[in-house]
Structures are given as C-alpha cells and as structure tokens.
Amino acid sequence: MFEQTDRTEIAKLGEFGLIDHLTKHIHIKNESSIKGVGDDAAVLDFKGKKALISTDMLLEGIHFDLAFTPLKHLGYKAIMVNLSDIYAMNGMATQVTVSLGFSSKFSLEAIEELYAGMLLACEKFNVDIIGGDTTSSRQGLVISITSIGYADESDIVYRNGAEEGDLICVSGDLGGAYVGLQLLEREKQVFLTNPNIQPDLEGKDYIVERQLKPEARIDIVDLLKKLKIKPTSMIDISDGLASEILHITRQSKKGCKIYEEKLPIDPMTAETALSFGLDPTVCALSGGEDYELLFTIKQADYDQMKHDVDISIIGYITEESAGNQLITKAGNVHDIKAQGWNAFTSTQS
Ligand SMILES: Nc1ncnc2c1ncn2[C@@H]1O[C@H](COP(=O)(O)OP(=O)(O)OP(=O)(O)O)[C@@H](O)[C@H]1O
Ligand SMILES: Cc1ncc(C[n+]2csc(CCOP(=O)(O)O)c2C)c(N)n1
Numbered sequence: 003m004f005e006q007t008d009r010t011e012i013a014k015l016g017e018f019g020l021i022d023h024l025t026k027h028i029h030i031k032n033e034s035s036i037k038g039v040g041d042d043a044a045v046l047d048f049k050g051k052k053a054l055i056s057t058d059m060l061l062e063g064i065h066f067d068l069a070f071t072p073l074k075h076l077g078y079k080a081i082m083v084n085l086s087d088i089y090a091m092n093g094m095a096t097q098v099t100v101s102l103g104f105s106s107k108f109s110l111e112a113i114e115e116l117y118a119g120m121l122l123a124c125e126k127f128n129v130d131i132i133g134g135d136t137t138s139s140r141q142g143l144v145i146s147i148t149s150i151g152y153a154d155e156s157d158i159v160y161r162n163g164a165e166e167g168d169l170i171c172v173s174g175d176l177g178g179a180y181v182g183l184q185l186l187e188r189e190k191q192v193f194l195t196n197p198n199i200q201p202d203l204e205g206k207d208y209i210v211e212r213q214l215k216p217e218a219r220i221d222i223v224d225l226l227k228k229l230k231i232k233p234t235s236m237i238d239i240s241d242g243l244a245s246e247i248l249h250i251t252r253q254s255k256k257g258c259k260i261y262e263e264k265l266p267i268d269p270m271t272a273e274t275a276l277s278f279g280l281d282p283t284v285c286a287l288s289g290g291e292d293y294e295l296l297f298t299i300k301q302a303d304y305d306q307m308k309h310d311v312d313i314s315i316i317g318y319i320t321e322e323s324a325g326n327q328l329i330t331k332a333g334n335v336h337d338i339k340a341q342g343w344n345a346f347t348s349t350q351s
C-alpha cells in the first residue's frame with residue numbers, strides 16, 4: 003500500500019559503510035553511556051543504581067506486515083515495545099542496542115526510514131543507541147532490540163509483589179491496537195482484490211495509531227514517582243490484559259477479581275470492534291499490543307490515584323484459592339483464561 007520511490011542498493015555501501023551511515027548522527031544524551039557505537043562493546047556506568055536489561059524481537063510476517071506498516075512507524079514501535087519493559091519495572095530507560103537482519107529487497111532508503119523512526123523514538127524518550135548488529139537475512143526483516151535502564155533498588159517493581167486487597171490499575175485504554183490491526187488487515191485485503199481502491203481509514207486515526215505508533219508509558223512511571231506511590235507489582239500489556247494479570251497473580255501466588263464494566267475501552271475501539279462482529283471486552287482482554295501498564299497498588303494509595311483520569315481501577319487482588327475471575331456487566335462470573343496473543347499459536351502470520 004506504500005510506494006517506494008528512490009532505491010540505492012545497500013551493497014553499494016557494504017556493511018560497515020551502512021553502519022557508519024546509520025549511526026553517524028547519534029549524539030550521546032545520557033551520562034551513563036560512557037562509550038556507545040564504535041568499539042567491540044559499549045561501556046555504561048550507572049553509579050550505584052541497579053541496571054535493568056530487557057530484549058524483544060520483531061519478525062516480519064509474525065509481528066508486523068510491511069504491506070500496511072510504514073518503516074518509520076515500525077522503527078518507532080520497535081523501540082517503544084522495548085522501552086515499555088523497562089518502564090514496567092518502574093525504571094528509566096537510557097540505552098538500546100539495535101540489531102537488524104534484512105534481505106536485498108530492502109534498499110538503503112528503506113533501512114534509513116526504519117532507522118529514522120528508531121532515532122525519533124530515542125530522541126523523544128531520551129535514550130541512546132549504543133550499538134547493535136547488522137546482517138543479511140535470506141528473507142524478511144528481523145529486528146532485535148535490547149533495552150537498558152536503571153532504577154534505585156528500592157524503586158524496582160516486580161511481577162510477584164501483589165498482595166490480597168491490592169487494587170488493580172491499568173493506564174490508558176485497551177483493545178485499540180488489536181482493532182486497529184483488524185482494520186488495516188481488512189484494507190489490505192481490499193487493496194489486494196483491487197489495487198485502485200484507496201485504503202478507507204478515515205476517522206479511525208486513533209485506533210490505527212494505537213497499532214502503528216504505540217507510546218510507551220514513561221509518563222505513568224513519572225506520575226507514580228510524583229504521587230510517591232510504589233506499585234506492589236507491575237507488567238506492561240503486550241499480550242493482552244488477561245494474559246498479563248495471570249502473570250501477576252501466578253507469580254504473586256494470589257487470585258483476582260476484575261470487573262468488565264471497569265475496563266477502559268475507547269468509544270472508537272468499541273464501535274469498530276462491534277462493526278467487525280467482535281466483542282470489545284474480548285479485544286481489551288486478549289487483543290494485545292496496547293503497551294499500557296498494568297499494576298497493583300495498596301488500598302491506602304487509592305485516594306492519591308483516584309483523581310487521575312488516565313488510570314482505571316479495574317478490580318482487586320484476592321487470595322489464590324479464589325482463582326482469577328471476571329465479573330461481567332450482567333453479574334456473571336467467568337474464569338480468566340490466558341487467551342493472549344501468542345506467536346506460536348497465532349493463526350495470523
Ligand atoms: N530464549 C530465551 N532465553 C532466556 N530467557 C528468555 C528467553 N525468552 C524469554 N526469556 C525470558 O522470559 C521472561 C518472560 O519473557 P516474555 O517475552 O514472555 O516477557 P515480555 O518480554 O515482557 O513479553 P513480550 O515478549 O510479549 O513483550 C523474561 O524474563 C525473558 O527475559
Ligand atoms: C502481521 C501481524 N500479526 C500479528 C500482530 C499482533 N501482534 C504482534 S506482536 C503481539 C504481542 C506481543 O508479541 P510477543 O509476545 O511475541 O512479543 C501481537 C498481538 C501484528 N501486529 N501484526
């Protein structure tokens with residue numbers, strides 16, 4: 003759906019020429035980045051803080067479809083997906099390494115676009131690209147990013163700290179990224195059937211952006227700090243709320259009660275889901291890729307939190323034997339199952 007204009011073969015630059023070309027504009031922003039791109043390893047110094055490290059891969063055909071994903075957006079999203087994991091530890095992200103594998107179908111201009119999205123994300127979130135790897139693949143684009151950050155030991159929030167009675171909170175709204183994906187996939191099919199029909203995404207900017215350009219919630223980490231609230235547990239929502247809350251309760255050896263009516267769903271997400279014959283609640287529970295933060299707080303912190311319109315309290319933690327339950331709008335009780343998106347079981351590829 004996106005046309006390519008100029009085309010320079012990467013072979014013209016060679017591997018080292020390409021690396022130089024992509025990284026020459028990197029200016030180190032963080033004091034902790036002692037040595038970035040250019041040696042056998044980067045050198046970091048967190049001066050008494052604990053280092054946080056996380057890594058995630060994105061593969062063409064599994065995690066993204068280039069038919070409807072502009073490369074600049076993909077670069078931006080690849081960084082967001084990775085920074086989100088550092089914020090989910092209640093830490094600050096400071097560095098990333100970026101490893102790329104791509105076939106000869108990618109021109110220099112295409113890789114530049116991808117990198118421009120990454121650089122934009124890093125600029126906005128004050129993160130340094132300090133290294134990576136560049137190699138060729140037989141087919142398809144592979145992006146592997148490692149994110150690095152820091153936190154005071156006493157600030158780090160794990161998945162396993164939820165206590166009975168804690169309130170379950172979620173930032174932003176859920177299900178939009180999944181419904182956005184459905185919309186983009188439908189338009190791709192329309193385009194494949196008749197390339198003269200332009201994509202009809204009018205008025206759907208919000209959910210399309212939720213899929214193509216997610217924003218990692220650094221602002222929530224800042225807010226928690228400002229309110230002097232340390233969550234008892236936290237995780238980012240990559241696979242879907244249902245799957246993530248089960249990670250928290252399993253690791254904390256607790257159960258939970260979540261109320262369907264409390265799930266934050268944007269009206270456009272709900273309306274578009276219904277037009278696809280999808281249940282908005284199922285999209286919110288199992289759609290994934292929202293990159294919101296799911297966390298638990300002590301009840302004593304409720305008064306501080308209740309004024310924030312961007313955080314929804316969706317339920318509470320129970321004892322383990324009570325299981326993981328969803329209370330529907332009609333008052334029925336269902337067990338929460340991990341129907342989150344899974345690259346190994348997904349039929350979408
Ligand atoms: N191949 C692997 N070898 C070692 N550890 C792994 C491997 N794959 C995942 N892990 C570890 O397993 C844990 C859970 O990883 P997982 O990828 O499920 O979480 P996540 O990155 O938060 O979620 P997502 O990948 O959906 O964004 C992490 O500690 C991760 O580092
Ligand atoms: C072509 C295409 N197929 C599927 C999806 C959906 N999707 C991709 S990654 C992910 C969750 C986290 O994955 P992981 O756990 O592997 O990090 C989801 C729900 C998409 N955006 N594009």
Ligand SMILES: [Mg+2]
Pocket residue numbers: 057058
């Ligand atoms: Mg992972």
